[in-house]
Amino acid sequence: MTDASPDRAAERVARESYGRLLAYLAARTRDVAGGEDALAEAFATALETWPREGVPDNPEAWLLTVARRRQTDAIRRSTTRRHGEAHLSLIQDELDDLAMSHDAIPDRRLALMFACAHPQIDPAMRAPLILQTILGLTAADIGAAFLVPPATMGQRLVRAKTRIGELGIGFEIPDILALPERLDGVLEAIYAAYAKGWSDLADEGSALATEAIWLGRLVVALAPDAPEPKGMLALMYYSHARRAARRDSAGAYVPLEAQDTALWDQDAIAMAEALLRDASTAGPTGRCQIEAAIQSAHVARRLSGQDNWPVIVQLYDILLAMTGSPVVQLNRAAALAQAKDPVVALASMENLATDKRMAEYQPYWALRGHLLAQIGDTAGAHDALTLAMGLSMDPAIRDWLGAQRSRLVSLN
Structure with a gap:
């Protein structure tokens, strides 16, 4: 048994191994919901048992064993022929698993x-x-x-x-x-x-982002000739390269255009550039490749010291025609504000005001408040920034928006 806190151990397993455990359980019966139920019961049993008996040396294997028993019991209780056959199959699985090391749960x-x-x-x-x-x-x-x-x-x-x-x-x-x-x-x-x-700079967010990159690398290895997986992996590496620059030494939020490019991870950018080149020569250009190209245009600032907003707008034009996404339209408006002016940007997102999906979408209100402030609509900017603050889950971004709103007040 380990000395780890039971609650903390269960939280770690849930964060790091939930998908691996569920995939194993669901593959046995082709019943995703049943696998979720069995795993939930196993976690509940752990929270009851571990404080009394201690955290096992291999918490993942312990949870898997309990969940498999719950799964088998649930099928045993069923009286249908189909479930009877499934029960026989699970018995064979249990026999096979006796020869399997619990240190190597199949992924x-x-x-x-x-x-x-x-x-x-x-x-x-x-x-x-x-x-x-x-x-x-x-x-x-x-x-x-x-x-x-x-x-x-x-x-x-x-x-x-x-x-x-x-x-x-x-x-x-x-x-x-x-x-x-x-x-x-x-x-x-x-x-x-x-x-x-990416949106969560805490350890949990970093772990999730790292896990996504790992899954992306798996897919690229599975389909090495397909361009879109490489485009998606490049997109993640571009973003990941800027992670350390998103907060200053005091923990305050730093927007992309104000980031210190010396803090960007050059190795991650190099990997992204190589992946994007490979994707661009491998076949038709898809959404992931266009989004990666946009990020490439952003990080080019580290070399020239100049932003590439006109190029970024052109890439968003292609992406918007390809997807019709309101989020893409919003990002295009932000680029337009930089390439041209806030009036043009506001006009380009005018139809989003009636899109119900934007009502609780924080980036919409943050951008709207920023653009209204630039054209002198102080009251409109104040209201939009207030809404954006209320919808922000990140305290650092909420503080940054609050500072923008305070500057509006000081201008009156």
């Missing part, structure tokens, strides 16, 4: 990711489903990432998991011919996970 996350991205799963739900099953993100977190109310996202996730079981979708990595139709959902999920980790 079936990639197989689960591609099961979630199966063609018969709703395309809009493939990435959200991967985020919940592999990384354990909540419906609220996933809904925020995809601009969908948490309750609605939760219902859709339940239906998608049920669909996997109904269709008997195999938990396996598809052959090379079947990869393209599943790649988009997998790449979208990996980058959404990275974005969540």
Whole structure:
């Protein structure tokens, strides 16, 4: 037994191994929801048992053993023929597992990711489903990432998991011919996970971002001739290179245009540039490659000392035509403000004012407040910045927005 705090040990396993444990459990029965239930019961048992008996030397293996027993018991209680056959299969699994070292739990996350991205799963739900099953993100977190109310996202996730079981979708990595139709959902999920980790500078956020990069490298290795996985991995490396520059020595938020380029990780940028070059010569240009090219234009400032806003706007034009995404439109407006002026930028995002998804989207109100301040609409800027502050989860960004709002007051 280890001396670690039971609560802290359970939290670490949930953060680092949830997806690996769930992928193993779900692969046994093709029942994602059942695997989640079994794993949840195992964690509940751990929180009850570990304070009394101590944290086991291998918490992951302990949880897996308990969860597998719960899974087997649940199927044993079923009286249907299908579940009876599944029970016999699980008994064989248990016998096979006796020969397996618990120090080497099979990693079936990639197989689960591609099961979630199966063609018969709703395309809009493939990435959200991967985020919940592999990384354990909540419906609220996933809904925020995809601009969908948490309750609605939760219902859709339940239906998608049920669909996997109904269709008997195999938990396996598809052959090379079947990869393209599943790649988009997998790449979208990996980058959404990275974005969540990027927004959190705490250790947990760094771990999530690092995990996403690792998954991205796995996909690139799986499909070395496909350009989009390389574009996505390049995109993550570009962003990761700037992580240390996002806060000053006092912990205050530093926006991209004010960052000290000497703090950027040159090795990560070099890897990103090489990946983007490879992707650009490997085939048609996709969304990930365009987004990576935008980041490449941003980091070029470290060499020339000059921003590349006109080029960035042109790249956003291509991306917006490709996706029609309101988030892309918002980012394009921010680039327009730098390349031209705030009036043009505000006009370009005028239709977003009636988009219900923007009502609780913090970057929309932050940018709107910033642009209104630039054109002298102090009252409008104050209201927008106040809303942005209320929607900010990061105290450093909230303080930065508050400082902008205070400057408005001092101008009156």
